[in-house]
Amino acid sequence: MEIAIAAAVCAFAYFFGAIPFALIIGKLHGVDIRKVGSGNVGATNVTRAVGPLQGKICFVLDLLKGAIPVLAAQVLLPGQAGIAIAAGAIAIAGHMFPVYLKFKGGKGVSTGAGAALALAPLPLLCALALWVILFLATRYVSVASIIAAAALPVAAFFFRLGKIGSLTARSLPVLIFFCIIAAVTVYRHRSNIKRLMEGTENRFEKKRSTSSADDPKEEA
Numbered sequence: 001m002e003i004a005i006a007a008a009v010c011a012f013a014y015f016f017g018a019i020p021f022a023l024i025i026g027k028l029h030g031v032d033i034r035k036v037g038s039g040n041v042g043a044t045n046v047t048r049a050v051g052p053l054q055g056k057i058c059f060v061l062d063l064l065k066g067a068i069p070v071l072a073a074q075v076l077l078p079g080q081a082g083i084a085i086a087a088g089a090i091a092i093a094g095h096m097f098p099v100y101l102k103f104k105g106g107k108g109v110s111t112g113a114g115a116a117l118a119l120a121p122l123p124l125l126c127a128l129a130l131w132v133i134l135f136l137a138t139r140y141v142s143v144a145s146i147i148a149a150a151a152l153p154v155a156a157f158f159f160r161l162g163k164i165g166s167l168t169a170r171s172l173p174v175l176i177f178f179c180i181i182a183a184v185t186v187y188r189h190r191s192n193i194k195r196l197m198e199g200t201e202n203r204f205e206k207k208r209s210t211s212s213a214d215d216p217k218e219e220a
Contacts, residue, residue, distance in 0.1 A: 012069060013073075013091040016065055017069065018094035018098035018099055022040075022042050023041055044204070059110050062095065065111045067114035070088045085119065088177070089177065094111075095108050096108045109149065113127075119168065121165075128148065130147065131145065139204050145185060146189050
């Protein structure tokens with residue numbers, strides 16, 4: 001019975017994680033998000049191409065794609081942290097490789113944040129605070145995302161040392177999972193890292209303009 005429940009949770013995690021909310025929101029406003037801005041199916045590109053409110057809605061929905069499968073696993077199979085971690089990982093994979101879009105999805109930052117929030121909220125909140133600070137200081141979404149993702153396992157490590165948070169949040173598997181999230185985030189942003197090194201990465205401007213929305217080099 002538990003095996004069947006675990007399989008159902010993992011299947012739900014993928015198909016729910018694969019829902020392209022960015023594309024859906026764009027289509028509702030007459031925009032194919034894959035053909036504007038960076039072409040990335042994510043909240044940042046929605047913000048640039050459609051608007052800030054729609055971008056925030058997309059961020060929350062993408063975050064829930066990671067959080068809900070983890071919470072479902074925790075409720076249906078309490079005490080089995082491995083299933084909850086697997087659900088989070090599969091949801092992230094669904095976002096990055098959605099069957100609905102021929103396996104061409106987003107970078108997984110928001111969905112990864114949702115999974116981390118459900119597993120260990122305190123380290124995630126620390127990483128999120130760092131993201132906000134870095135974004136406001138640099139206006140580079142890519143810089144904020146990469147460094148915040150790298151900080152997530154570091155924060156989790158110190159909470160583990162200080163024995164702060166639940167046993168699951170402080171567990172070694174969760175720490176390893178956060179290290180994987182950080183590594184995947186850096187890898188998925190490799191083109192942004194190259195542009196940062198070349199000095200061609202675009203900052204996220206407060207006011208959206210037609211030229212910025214059409215720039216294929218922008219991060220999303």
